[in-house]
């Protein structure tokens with residue numbers, strides 16, 4: 001069984017009695033698809049005394065849990081994440097699905113650079129794609145708003161006013 005969890009990973013338990021707890025992976029068992037996590041799935045064992053030094057007693061220790069019950073916590077973004085895979089220098093590298101950083105420390109730097117580049121190009125593409133749309137909308141709304149105010153209304157007002165003033169001036173002339 002292929003596992004995305006490796007020894008030394010910090011993982012978050014996402015289901016079961018230890019849900020919400022996190023710990024360091026002490027051992028993995030790819031054959032069974034199980035992992036041993038520090039402080040998780042603690043079981044008590046009653047050990048029989050075997051010698052004068054080994055007096056036995058109750059021992060608490062972690063037991064293996066299903067690897068599907070845990071998620072790797074990304075060191076870069078601090079979130080529990082599903083794992084993506086990427087080929088870097090011919091090797092399969094585990095990638096955080098949330099931030100794009102590598103979950104394998106030895107590749108963290110190279111992958112981070114790639115992720116930043118990808119982010120930048122993605123942002124550029126977004127900007128170039130959105131710009132013409134936004135501008136067109138702005139122009140349309142501006143034109144709609146501007147058309148009645150600047151063209152029709154003031155023209156009508158001024159003609160009415162001028163007509164009134166001409167009438168007034170005429171009547172005042174007549175009265176004199």
Ligand SMILES: [Zn+2]
Pocket residue numbers: 074075076077078079081096097098099100101
């Ligand atoms: Zn991350």
